[in-house]
Amino acid sequence: MTKAGSGTPVAAAADAPAAAAARLPRRRGVEFSLLVLAVLLCVFGYCDVGLAQHGTVPPGAAGYGAGLGVLALLAHLAVRLRAPYADPLLLPIGVLLNGLGLVLIYRLDLETPGDRAAPTQLVWSTLGMALFIVVVLLLRDHRVLQRYAYVCVAAALVLLTVPILFPAVNGARIWIRIAGFSIQPGEFAKVLLAVFFAAYLAANRSALAYAGRRVWRLQLPTGRVLGPIVAVWLVSVGVLILERDLGTSLLFFGLFVVLLYVATGRTGWIAVGLLLAALGAVAVGRLEPHVHGRIEDWLHPFATIEAGQGASQLAQSLFSFAAGGVTGTGLGLGHSVLIGFATKSDFILATAGEELGFAGLSAVFLLYALLVERGYRAGLLLRDPFGRLLAVGLASIVALQVFVIAGGVTGLIPLTGMAMPFLAQGGSSVVTNWAIVALLIRVSHCARRQYDGRVAP
Amino acid sequence: MTRHIRHAAAFCVLLLAALLVNAARVQIVQAPSYDANPANRRPEIARYQQPRGDILVGGEPVTGSRDTREHLRYERTYADGPLYAPVTGFASQEYGTTLLEHAEDGVLSGTDPMLTPFPLFHDSAPGRGPGGDVVTTIHPAAQRAAYRGLGRRKGAVAAVEPSSGRILALVSTPSYDPGELSGNGTAATRSWARLNGHPDRPMLNRAVRQTYPPGSTFKVVTAAAALDARVVRDVDAPLRSPDPYTLPGTRTRLANASRGCAGASLRVAFERSCNTVFAKLGVDVGLARMAATASGFGFNDAGLRIPFSVARSTFDTSVDRAQLALSSIGQYNTRATPLQMAMVAAAVAGGGQVREPYLVERTVRAGGGTVAAAGSRPVRRAMSPSTAARLRQLMTDVVENGTGARAAIRGARVGGKTGTAQHGVDNSGVPYAWFVSWAQGHGELEPEVAVAVVVEDAAADRADITGGGVAAPIARAVMEAVLASGGGRGEG
Numbered sequence: 001m002t003k004a005g006s007g008t009p010v011a012a013a014a015d016a017p018a019a020a021a022a023r024l025p026r027r028r029g030v031e032f033s034l035l036v037l038a039v040l041l042c043v044f045g046y047c048d049v050g051l052a053q054h055g056t057v058p059p060g061a062a063g064y065g066a067g068l069g070v071l072a073l074l075a076h077l078a079v080r081l082r083a084p085y086a087d088p089l090l091l092p093i094g095v096l097l098n099g100l101g102l103v104l105i106y107r108l109d110l111e112t113p114g115d116r117a118a119p120t121q122l123v124w125s126t127l128g129m130a131l132f133i134v135v136v137l138l139l140r141d142h143r144v145l146q147r148y149a150y151v152c153v154a155a156a157l158v159l160l161t162v163p164i165l166f167p168a169v170n171g172a173r174i175w176i177r178i179a180g181f182s183i184q185p186g187e188f189a190k191v192l193l194a195v196f197f198a199a200y201l202a203a204n205r206s207a208l209a210y211a212g213r214r215v216w217r218l219q220l221p222t223g224r225v226l227g228p229i230v231a232v233w234l235v236s237v238g239v240l241i242l243e244r245d246l247g248t249s250l251l252f253f254g255l256f257v258v259l260l261y262v263a264t265g266r267t268g269w270i271a272v273g274l275l276l277a278a279l280g281a282v283a284v285g286r287l288e289p290h291v292h293g294r295i296e297d298w299l300h301p302f303a304t305i306e307a308g309q310g311a312s313q314l315a316q317s318l319f320s321f322a323a324g325g326v327t328g329t330g331l332g333l334g335h336s337v338l339i340g341f342a343t344k345s346d347f348i349l350a351t352a353g354e355e356l357g358f359a360g361l362s363a364v365f366l367l368y369a370l371l372v373e374r375g376y377r378a379g380l381l382l383r384d385p386f387g388r389l390l391a392v393g394l395a396s397i398v399a400l401q402v403f404v405i406a407g408g409v410t411g412l413i414p415l416t417g418m419a420m421p422f423l424a425q426g427g428s429s430v431v432t433n434w435a436i437v438a439l440l441i442r443v444s445h446c447a448r449r450q451y452d453g454r455v456a457p
Numbered sequence: 458m459t460r461h462i463r464h465a466a467a468f469c470v471l472l473l474a475a476l477l478v479n480a481a482r483v484q485i486v487q488a489p490s491y492d493a494n495p496a497n498r499r500p501e502i503a504r505y506q507q508p509r510g511d512i513l514v515g516g517e518p519v520t521g522s523r524d525t526r527e528h529l530r531y532e533r534t535y536a537d538g539p540l541y542a543p544v545t546g547f548a549s550q551e552y553g554t555t556l557l558e559h560a561e562d563g564v565l566s567g568t569d570p571m572l573t574p575f576p577l578f579h580d581s582a583p584g585r586g587p588g589g590d591v592v593t594t595i596h597p598a599a600q601r602a603a604y605r606g607l608g609r610r611k612g613a614v615a616a617v618e619p620s621s622g623r624i625l626a627l628v629s630t631p632s633y634d635p636g637e638l639s640g641n642g643t644a645a646t647r648s649w650a651r652l653n654g655h656p657d658r659p660m661l662n663r664a665v666r667q668t669y670p671p672g673s674t675f676k677v678v679t680a681a682a683a684l685d686a687r688v689v690r691d692v693d694a695p696l697r698s699p700d701p702y703t704l705p706g707t708r709t710r711l712a713n714a715s716r717g718c719a720g721a722s723l724r725v726a727f728e729r730s731c732n733t734v735f736a737k738l739g740v741d742v743g744l745a746r747m748a749a750t751a752s753g754f755g756f757n758d759a760g761l762r763i764p765f766s767v768a769r770s771t772f773d774t775s776v777d778r779a780q781l782a783l784s785s786i787g788q789y790n791t792r793a794t795p796l797q798m799a800m801v802a803a804a805v806a807g808g809g810q811v812r813e814p815y816l817v818e819r820t821v822r823a824g825g826g827t828v829a830a831a832g833s834r835p836v837r838r839a840m841s842p843s844t845a846a847r848l849r850q851l852m853t854d855v856v857e858n859g860t861g862a863r864a865a866i867r868g869a870r871v872g873g874k875t876g877t878a879q880h881g882v883d884n885s886g887v888p889y890a891w892f893v894s895w896a897q898g899h900g901e902l903e904p905e906v907a908v909a910v911v912v913e914d915a916a917a918d919r920a921d922i923t924g925g926g927v928a929a930p931i932a933r934a935v936m937e938a939v940l941a942s943g944g945g946r947g948e949g
Contacts, residue, residue: 258468262461300496305605311496321483323499335499358484362477369473376466382460391464396469403472412479 001321012378015293024452027088028080033376034092035076042099045331049107052332066098067122071129076134082140083119083445085452087374090092090444092369094132094437097422098125098430100364103331103427105352106346111337117344117425123456124427133191135438142442143230146386154193157235159185163243174245187419190397191435192256198389201263208264241284246291247404253277254400259393263385285354291414300415310456313339320350321361328357344425346417348407365406372399374439381447391443462826463941477707490820492723498528504531505550508655510559510565510823511543511586515597520545520588529641533558539636540604543593543613543627544767546886547635550763556662557591557816558635564589564820564828568656570827581661587823592833594818596622598938599906603628606931607702612912616798616935619803619895619907622812624763626908626935627796629667633659665767666856668792669811670796672878673730674891675787677801680727681751683738684844690845693850702733704779711736713784714877729850729860730875732786739785740778747785754809755800763796763816770797787878798909805852805872806904808893809845811837852894862923863895864933867884869903869940870897873932886913892928896936898943906939 008025043065050058072095079086102125106118139145145152162185175182201208235441241249257273260266284291296303297314304312310320316339323334334354339347353361375395398421405424408415419429483491491497507520508531519541521534533548535541544555554562563569567588593749596616603614607630607748616626620781637648652660661667683689689696700719703712711732717733739747751757759769773780773790783789793801796814804811819830840848852872855861861873876891890912897904910928 055600200865232806258465262465265461267458302496305494305496311494315494317497318487319485319491319494319499321480322488323497324484324487326485335502343939353480353484358480361480361484365473365476365480369469372469373466376462376469379462385458388458388462396465399469399472403476406476407479410476410479410483412475 001294008020008083013032013288013446024085024150024448026075026084028084029090031079031091034072034088035072035095038092038096038099039065039072041096042068042103042313045100045103048330049103049332052330053107053110055171064102064122068095068102069083071126072096074138075129075132078136079210079441080331082136083441085267085445085448086441087444087448089370090437090440091189093371093374094422094434097364097367097371098128098434100352100423101348101420101423101430104348104423105344107332107355108337108348108351109330120427121425121430124430127427129432131431132434132438132441135435136441139438142387142439142446143384145195146199149196152192152199155195156189156196159189159192160243168244173341174243177242182427182430184426186243186245187432188435189252190248190440191394191432191439193252194259194397197256197259197391198386200395201259202385202455205263208260208266210289222325232356241288244290245417246284246294247416248407250404250416251397251400251418253280255393255396258330259302261388261391263389270337294414294416298411299317301411312389314409314411314415316340317347318345318411320455321353321410323356324354324361326358328355342417345407345419346405348420348424349406352423353410360452364423366401368402369397371437371440373396378440378444378447381451382443383450385445387446391440391447394439394443397436463881465810472931482660491506491520492567498935501550502528502530504566505531505896507531507567507587509533509548510567510590512541512561512565513590513592514595514600516543517597522913523639525640525778531624532772533636533639535634535636538636539632539821540600540628540842541595542594542632542635542660543629543664544600546769547638549638549642549645551637552649552811557593560589560762561817561820564591569820569828572822580773589823589828590821592818592821593816594618595627595816595937598942599626599935600628600850602626602911602934602938603908604632606910606934607912610912610927611663611911611914612928613667613795613932614908614910614935615794616663616906616908616939617796617797617799617803617812617814618805619812622803622814623818623831624796624814624816625815625906625939627662627664628659629663631657631659642660661909663913664764664795665763665765666794668768668770668794668797669889669891670878671787671789671791671793671798672876672889672891673732673791673907674798674801674874674876674893675785675791676730676735677805677874677893678748678751678756679735679739679742679785680723680851681754681805681840681844681848682742682747683723684847685750685840686742689723692851694736694739695720695722695844696726698726698731698734698737700731702737702782703742704736706777707779709779714780724851724854728854729875730860735786737783740782742785744774744776744781747774747781750839753811754804755797755837755839763814767796767815768794770794787876788879793908795911797855798891798911799907800945802852802872802893802895802909802916803875803907804839805845805848806847806897808842808903809838809840811839814838818923843895854861856894861892861929863891863925864894864929864936865941866896866933866937868899869936870934871895872904873929875929877910889913890927892932894929894932894936904934908935910935 016168033252046064047057047061068205075091105121109116109118163174163176172270174184174186260269297312320336335353336354337343372395375391379391382388401421405418405420418424423432460545476875511518512520515910518944519536520530523534525532529550546558548554548558549795565588567586572586572589599616603626614628617624640644701712702708713732715729724766755774756770761767770793773784784791800811816830820828823830849872852874856864856871856873860875864873873894878889880886893909895904895907910931912927
């Protein structure tokens with residue numbers, strides 16, 4: 001698919017100008033077939049949960065399938081209408097991951113009859129896909145966003161600051177509660193910051209790359225160029241430490257370093273970035289007891305068992321993954337609910353790992369990897385620096401977020417609270433992820449359209 | 458810029474690889490050790506995910522399972538908890554399993570590989586199959602009669618079928634309801650603390666896990682040894698036995714509770730339970746032959762399982778002659794479980810053969826197929842058939858003319874032996890009252906039941922302390938229940 005879909009046009013454009021007039025396949029039919037497959041897979045999972053738990057197909061299966069199908073169809077029509085050259089994999093992957101997340105949350109709801117999260121999550125998913133449709137319909141060209149870079153950064157800072165005024169939930173000040181819905185504004189800030197970083201770096205990349213003093217082998221940029229961006233980064237990271245949301249802090253930092261490197265090509269940035277990260281990690285690990293505990297947990301996940309206090313959340317999560325083995329217990333037949341707190345949000349992957357096994361977990365990882373790869377590919381195809389940086393930035397958000405939370409719950413890195421994109425319970429996260437997919441659709445549409453000989457670039 | 462995007466993409470590939478490798482580590486490489494971690498509750502959840510197999514008495518289950526809809530889903534229930542507690546034991550989510558619940562746990566919980574139709578493929582099949590049932594040899598009417606007979610007294614009853622070794626009754630009082638311990642809530646914790654702290658130790662299975670000095674009931678063993686060793690050739694010939702008897706090598710003089718023991722014949726001495734005669738007989742037989750006979754009956758065997766383990770009954774083999782004299786009348790270090798004394802009575806009833814006792818007739822699959830059946834049990838010779846025949850006569854005399862009159866059953870041949878065992882510092886405790894007996898219904902070829910009864914706290918009234926007062930009627934009720942159903946297999 002890669003070769004046929006987007007590999008050929010690159011070669012065609014570069015090597016054979018005569019072929020430029022050829023018609024480029026739009027591949028909307030492929031997208032539609034994949035969407036049908038994604039919806040069917042989700043409905044199958046939903047039925048599987050009901051069959052495993054009660055021996056009957058759950059009564060809502062038809063409604064759930066129809067709802068997801070209609071939403072997917074509307075999104076597909078929007079893409080057909082306004083982004084016909086878009087990458088055909090992006091939307092089906094989003095639908096499949098979102099549907100799978102709903103199945104997993106519905107499955108965990110059966111274990112906690114007093115706390116049903118799936119209906120709310122369904123509402124948020126609908127909102128997210130509605131936002132996707134709106135973005136695809138209204139945003140005709142991603143370059144428009146470049147003009148609003150400073151509006152974006154201002155909005156991002158406001159969104160990051162607002163939760164400080166609200167009471168802390170589970171030790172973190174990252175939620176605001178309005179009319180029964182809790183919103184995590186920091187999630188939206190991710191996209192806004194990515195837009196700002198992309199716009200700013202696109203505008204100033206030559207200055208960042210070539211100006212300034214040279215220290216040993218590292219070429220330092222001038223303070224005038226560097227000032228604003230470091231200031232923004234410091235403020236956002238400072239706010240996050242105040243809010244005790246280390247996962248998001250880590251994500252912003254990683255996004256910043258990746259975009260800086262891609263924009264300037266200076267390895268010096270990576271060295272500086274890693275140095276800063278190391279210093280920050282040591283300082284926070286020493287000073288912040290909350291974080292210190294997380295690191296201790298990561299180094300000795302079974303320490304609480306040896307101390308006779310029972311298994312910690314991380315230990316329970318590891319037990320869950322281990323219980324899945326290669327093929328998993330089957331949907332509805334695991335006991336990931338033993339993790340206790342945050343099973344449906346931060347630890348949702350444990351349920352996937354236990355009930356779908358290593359095979360299913362790998363498939364989920366590969367879906368994310370495919371999503372990221374499509375983003376990077378759009379970045380490679382585009383010609384305008386802003387679009388390239390935006391595509392890479394958005395894809396990197398997904399990649400880093402998956403790595404931070406999946407690595408955390410599987411004991412690869414210290415655990416930091418963060419939502420698994422699309423899978424985890426959390427409305428703001430789902431809406432944000434649909435916004436990311438919508439932007440990637442738009443960017444990939446622009447990227448491929450320029451190779452269609454019949455369309456003026 | 459293109460090159461740098463590719464580098465960033467390579468970095469993402471690295472992250473993906475790290476995630477996949479780590480997932481493989483957790484889910485495949487480390488999985489066995491995580492699965493076996495004691496804090497991992499999954500094995501426990503799987504264990505209680507399905508109803509436990511049942512324990513059957515007389516064709517009816519005496520256990521059940523209750524769906525709690527909790528994490529540990531099914532909880533054990535008992536239909537007649539206190540009555541069958543010495544057979545079933547308990548199956549607790551918090552405190553483990555005991556007795557049959559423990560010994561047959563593999564079958565009951567469904568993990569026994571023999572439960573699957575194709576045992577060889579068991580390892581490849583995920584999960585566990587439904588639990589199987591355990592069919593016991595217990596005779597419900599006999600069990601009930603023993604339990605009712607003991608009433609509020611502290612004691613135990615064991616009854617076996619002499620021809621097979623099947624255990625017909627196993628009762629221990631005071632008892633407890635094992636169902637109280639089934640769950641994992643605070644109620645179970647409270648019951649556990651209460652039962653363990655109770656001065657009467659209701660969870661002690663006195664029929665198999667407690668040994669008592671057998672007192673005069675041990676004279677059956679001594680008589681068997683004396684007859685087999687031909688120390689006594691004629692049960693009616695007077696024996697040269699003084700009263701009182703000075704223990705050899707000491708100045709301690711042993712006396713009798715009854716008169717007419719000086720120079721009495723074996724028959725008279727057995728009837729009157731003369732300590733002097735049997736103490737001297739033990740010494741005359743000698744340590745080696747006494748020990749051999751005792752172990753022939755099952756003493757000093759620590760390996761007996763019915764299928765749960767039975768406490769070792771002891772006959773001390775490193776004693777001097779004075780201690781041997783006391784050991785031969787069931788004192789000093791001689792100790793026996795009620796089940797062991799039932800085996801002594803069964804040996805006499807069964808023509809000198811001791812069949813290893815057993816409690817499980819067979820285990821069956823949920824569908825009904827037999828997993829394992831009891832089959833034939835090892836047989837041991839305790840005495841010669843002629844000795845057994847003469848002892849049967851002596852024991853019958855005890856019931857017809859002597860201290861065991863209250864065990865007599867109309868229309869049946871009953872043989873018995875009473876016992877009163879001193880214990881405690883300077884014999885200060887209330888003596889244990891014993892009665893061992895067997896019964897043969899009219900027209901039957903051989904005795905159908907042998908029983909041993911011990912009552913720990915018989916009333917202080919001296920007449921009741923002798924086994925004939927308190928213990929014999931209980932033995933009689935048990936024997937009657939078995940005879941009434943036409944033998945041990947009547948209701949099985």
